[in-house]
Amino acid sequence: MxxxxxxxxxxxxxxxxxxxxxxxxxxxxxxxxxxxxxxxxxxxxxxxxxxxxxxxxxxxxxxxxxxxxxxxxxxxxxxxxxxxxxxxxxxxxxxxxxxxxxxxLSRRLGERLLGFARANWQRLEKHRRWRADQPPPEVTPADFGAQPGPQGNPRFPDEEARAAYRAAHKRWREFADWRSRRNPRRLALEERFGFDTKSAMHACRLLSQCEELVREGALVVRRPDAAWLRSIRAGEVSYEELRAWSEERLERLPSELAASELPARxxxxxxxxxxxxxxxxxxxxxxxx
The missing domain is CATH 3.30.460 (Beta Polymerase; domain 2)
Structure with a gap:
């Protein structure tokens, strides 16, 4: 062994x-x-x-x-x-x-809980836009005024055009990767409810855990709000309601965390x-x- x-x-x-x-x-x-x-x-x-x-x-x-x-x-x-x-x-x-x-237990832990929750919501928003038939278009250097260079490398009219192409291509690449690698179970949730309800559930869990850390100085793993979180995953809570609930906490909790009695580290x-x-x-x- x-x-x-x-x-x-x-x-x-x-x-x-x-x-x-x-x-x-x-x-x-x-x-x-x-x-x-x-x-x-x-x-x-x-x-x-x-x-x-x-x-x-x-x-x-x-x-x-x-x-x-x-x-x-x-x-x-x-x-x-x-x-x-x-x-x-x-x-x-x-x-x-x-x-x-x-x-x-520390403010640093709380900051990371908030960071993960915020990142979850950013992904949810982006994927929801893609699901709503607003994916970024595939672009080419020529779309930004580039001409073929002597060795085949595109020659952009200026650095601003080059930067704009790179940003647009990155957005399209992210979409293409997401589409090709999408977890079938998550995809089924998105098709049924219009958004990834499992990801939304965990974003809300992270915010609840941060709120408990701030108010009680505790990290609660087994969730006392499991019934509500399960209802999110089951698609019983609207995206708009969840977004409003989360935005209020994403705005409020950073200042409460900073003022808490938790040590910085x-x-x-x-x-x-x-x-x-x-x-x-x-x-x-x-x-x-």
Whole structure:
């Protein structure tokens, strides 16, 4: 058995099933944390993460996990706050890591929750325009006044025309990539309801989590508003209502977050925590300078 299994200190269920928002078709997403072998920690070998070939299971090294949590990555910090029923394997080192969870709550985490929610809505707006038969047209350099150069490269009349072509081509390329790679399930939601209701559901979840972080100083994973969020995915809430609900929070929450009592950054001493857990796992006594 590989060391990312034998040295695993924590394994949790994440994603829709951890939020309480799963459907019968939902995958079971698992995330683990492991302590690499001692020779990896002392020698030239490195290990950061391993993704199982079958299923959605990923294990990361403790040091990488803590580094990402310190940066306020929501999908990482969430692993420390999942419902006890979603903790599938733990050890005394995993328990110690989870006990540090409150120290990873910060304004930075809130900013990233807001950022992901805003990005979700920007994609929803763009895709909705494309669904409404307003896709960007495919363009050529000639559309912007370019003439063939001596080696076949287009020669634009000026830099403004070149920049305009590049911007228009980028918009078309984004549309073409989206159309060719569209997830069939998401496409079915868009065709049925006019927008990706699953993406809208998660955008609203992110905003609710940010609001709870600001008001309660907590990161709530298993959603108390699961019934409402499920109704969004089922297409029972209009796009206009969801957009208005979200815009109000996207406008209000940044100032509330800035004025909150949350620390600007995580307060966990990451280096000391990783050193302590890895030394204890391997039965090594730390020597302090």
């Amino acid at each position: 590989s060391f990312w299994h034998t040295n695993r200190i924590l394994l949790v269920r994440v994603g829709s099933r951890a939020y309480g928002l799963e459907t019968p078709q939902s995958d079971e997403d698992l995330r683990g944390v492991c302590v690499p072998p001692l020779d990896y920690l002392l020698g030239l070998e490195t290990f950061e993460q391993h993704h199982e070939e079958e299923g959605d299971e990923e294990t990361v090294a403790l040091a990488k996990f803590v580094r990402l949590a310190l940066e306020g990555a929501p999908n990482v910090v969430e692993q420390l706050f999942v419902d006890p029923a979603d903790v599938l394997h733990t050890t005394r080192w995993g328990d110690r890591l989870r006990a540090e969870g409150p120290g990873f 995580a307060t966990v001493e990451g280096h000391a925590l990783v050193a302590e857990l890895q030394a204890d796992f391997h039965g090594v006594e730390l020597t302090r300078p």
